[in-house]
Amino acid sequence: MSSMPHTTPEHASDEPSREEKMTIRRAPNLLAFLITGAILGAVAGVLFGLLGPESQFYTRGSIMGFFLVIGLVVGAGLGSVVSLIVDKISLKRTRDVTAQVDDVHDSGDRPGS
Template sequence: MEPMQQPAEPTPDPTPSGNIEVVVHAAPKFWPFMGVGAAVGIIIALISAYTGPESPDFSRGSVAGFLAVGFAFAGVLLAGIVFLIVDRVTLKRGRRATAVPTGEPEHH
């Protein structure tokens, strides 16, 4: 047995009770961007399926379903890229603020 053993529960480092500088910005929500991207892709797929020439091998409904999957996927990818761009722009426009800690820190 070692003469100096570690305690079973680590003790947290004392935190300074001073103010904390933070960046405040309006972040966009992720899921609405993805939903709009998928919806736009599906609408474009339906327009493509029902305005294009009819295939003798497949019904318009099956073509629409096939295109909807591919176009929705592409719409979600593009919406993700737009989300990242909007998030970076809002982060650059963020402002610095001072956060004042209140109360005792929570220990779990």
């Protein structure tokens, strides 16, 4: 059993609250852009390898594999560039808000500080 008293919402309302200014923005998910770019690049690479001209030195499978890898790398790179551009745009669309913060902890210390 714990010796610390539990704080309920009724007791939390007795404690003072404060207002803090915060910045809100929607940031893009970099991993999603990388994966999407890599998949699109891989599909383009496979299509280019399948529909491209024949070669007497390389098999169709090796040509397809080569363009698949190149498409993955180029697609992931383009996806990261698009993510950076979207992130830059989201920085311009930030909003400053004021939030009411209620401290429900027993000690006055903030977690993580």
